[in-house]
Amino acid sequence: GAVVSQHPSRVICKSGTSVKIECRSLDFQATTMFWYRQFPKKSLMLMATSNEGSKATYEQGVEKDKFLINHASLTLSTLTVTSAHPEDSSFYICSARTAFNYGYTFGSGTRLTVV
């Protein structure tokens, strides 16, 4: 079945530094990937839609200069949190749209803690 690998699973960084999170589709090509943010005990909030070879589409209220998304290949999308601050601490999850039957496969998530 379709597998999405997300790394790292946990990361702690200092305030002001940047962190990159990778999302890879292992056994299929994902032209579209999605990035979500999940606050503690809350639902998933869609941050942006990542399309291979083009600029990402950000949801309203999401700072595109803070959350840089790159989808350079059909199997890799990255989310870079730039100049991270403690309020950026959260659980970030990626998802890839599979080619058939309205399938979405999710990565295992990344717990970001900014200290």
Place this chain on the structure above:
Amino acid sequence: AQSVTQLGSHVSVSEGALVLLRCNYSSSVPPYLFWYVQYPNQGLQLLLKYTSAATLVKGINGFEAEFKKSETSFHLTKPSAHMSDAAEYFCAVMELEKLTFGTGTRLTIIP
């Protein structure tokens, strides 16, 4: 825009009892609906989905959901709860390839 509402942020059931998690949708067109499960510090796993085929959808781990247009509902059920079912459950609706999630229901199983 389409949306889903999950009634009950927390549900507790005894092991072996019926599980019922509620989801109502708001959509002007036939929706595509999903149920996902999330274990702590993990991503989401698809339980089942409704894509305008059979109204009763069977999923993994013994879960099923029935699409009821008259009630705009897509409730998730399981006849007999197991301890391993303890998790967070999300209902979602798809619109223009994007998934919009409900607020989630935390299911606790009482031994």
